[in-house]
Amino acid sequence: MADLKVGDLAPRFDLPRDGGGSLSLAALLGKPVVLYFYPQDDTTGCTTEAISFSQLKPEFEKSGAVVIGLSPDSVKKHDKFKSKYDLTVDLVADEERKAIEAYHLWVEKTMYGRKYMGVERATFLIGRDGRIAGIWRQVRVKGHAEAVLEAARALLTPASAAPGH
Template sequence: MSDLETGQAAPQFALPRDGGGILTLSDFAGKPIVLYFYPKDDTTGCTAEAIDFSRLRRQFEDAGAVVIGMSPDSTKKHDKFKAKHNIGIDLVADEERTALEAYGVWTEKSMYGRKYMGVERTTFLIGRDGRIARIWRKVRVPGHAEEVLEAVRALR
């Protein structure tokens, strides 16, 4: 597990994306990037988060930023999820968990006393210079997308 901090270079990745093809962090060099990690497509919190980021997509674009969601789900699941909920942001599949581990979000979790490995809902704001500008760990979804948008606007 990685303990990334603000100011560090964001770990690079090249992973399959919804709709086909590969998405890399370097595709967006020079732009602020909102990279958010979520546990699973089509669950209550993850759906709400994706809808919130999609609803604000235009404002993120106006601020010069791109929003990317990442989970260990397959691109096939991402495609279904996007279509079902009209999600308008890029979703990346990290089935091998390489980026999830590089960003330190693949962690031990506990539910009803049972321990298991899963994604800790986390958002990274990566500045134009490719360095981590801000990190939100153990994200609570309500109001989160708006808070991230304000942080993107503050980068200017």
């Protein structure tokens, strides 16, 4: 299966979310969405990334963007994670890895010479039209949320509102 590209329709999902209920991509059509995938709650890189996105959430909201973190952790784990670090971003639980696999992010990884399957840290910026406007794969956490914020702001510029887009 080919990787997703900028311009492709973002795969839809409807998943359980922190605090109860569910969150669907279809319900957010008309708003830019920052969808960041991460391997696991309460690990060093994932915590740093979640805190960075939470700190910048007001800036994302100014640009009209919604920020969603997605991992294979349960809603219960997400609730504990949010509470422990005062996270403000929405977290969705993909325990069956349906969205993770739809975005081609269930990949073979290597740590200390051992191969295993896991979630590739990646972020997708989805435009108001439901199409992918930006992709960051194999993310390095430091400075990442700021880079995504700049791209989200760029979605609001007149250039992105050209005829036919």
